[in-house]
Amino acid sequence: MARANTAAWLMSKQEKPLVIAEAPIPAPKPRGVLIRVHAIALNPVDAAIQNAGLLWEEYPLIIGSDLAGKIVEVGSEAEAAGFRVGDRVLAGVEKGAFQEYCSADIGLVAKIPEHVSYAQGCVLPMGISTAAVTLFHAENMALDLPQVEPKPNGQVVVVWGGSSSVGSCGIQMLCAAGYQVIGVAGASNFQYCKELGASHVFDHKSDNVEQDLIAALEASGKKFAGVFSAIMGLEVLRACVRIADKLGHVNKSRIVGTVVPPDMPMLPLPNLPAGVRYAYCRGPTDFLPDSALRDIFGWDTKPMAGFEKAVFAKWLPLALRSGQLKCKPEPFIVGRGLDSLQDACDLMAKGVSAQKLVVELE
Known part of the structure; x- marks a missing residue:
């Protein structure tokens, strides 16, 4: 039987709702695979593309x-x-991703094992790719890579926004690389971050969060390896810059990982003290040899x-397979079918915490 494809189309800039219609x-490509999509996860950028035309x-x-x-x-x-x-x-x-067949x-x-559902598996790609390039790429924070059998390396990393999708993946990968992780999140998500591997978690709403965090890092006896801002926010970035400036004693640790590339217009990054620099990822773009966004914005290839x-x-x-990596944040099933994607985009625009909005297709 010949395949037929249907997609949820964004017909023009900032248009609502998404239109369900046929698609080729x-x-x-040779490096590609064609996938029959069973579950789709939403990211903040999806709502931003529709609502702000980014x-x-x-x-x-x-x-x-x-x-x-x-x-x-399967390509060759x-x-x-x-x-x-x-x-x-x-x-x-x-x-x-918003279609029934995607390359x-x-x-x-x-590959995902049988015990991982499609709804669980789809929460990971953007979070993993964004955190991984920022934390581990040689041109960014250049931290040790995650291992299936990690050995403690005596170093500590701060993850600000630990309950976010990127933060959840970052905490788990850093622990798998042998780092102690100290997280920052809302008080309701302390246990969540600790279950992912964070040794301590501080409340981002506390007036003393920065001072308490620095005190804990200094008391840990471990070498400070860097700070990763896994969420957007000007004040968050300023705090992370101050932490890196205060505790980073070598060039490699005076790096602030951020999910906001400095050439993106959505958030002007704070100026940096001497010797401190940003490390960042452009999401899937940095993993792909053929990138439309790289061509549009003239980005360099990492x-x-x-x-x-x-x-x-x-x-x-x-x-x-081993359970070392958990599919977090937990999927929240918004609905079933492509016509549920608009509802998911609307929910995403309102903000979610420690959850990943998911639409199942079958």
């Missing part, structure tokens, strides 16, 4: 970056890398040098 089935200029457009499903077609290089028709996978894409580059595809394989191809599938 994307053909996978990033893309050509419409109609199929947005969405996080998905999970079953492979139905993807087959050589071990992917097969029938594999259950999670995947990240620059755009195009994805294997740099952001990972050389991967096998980095993406170390995270997505090697560590991630094994960590899921």
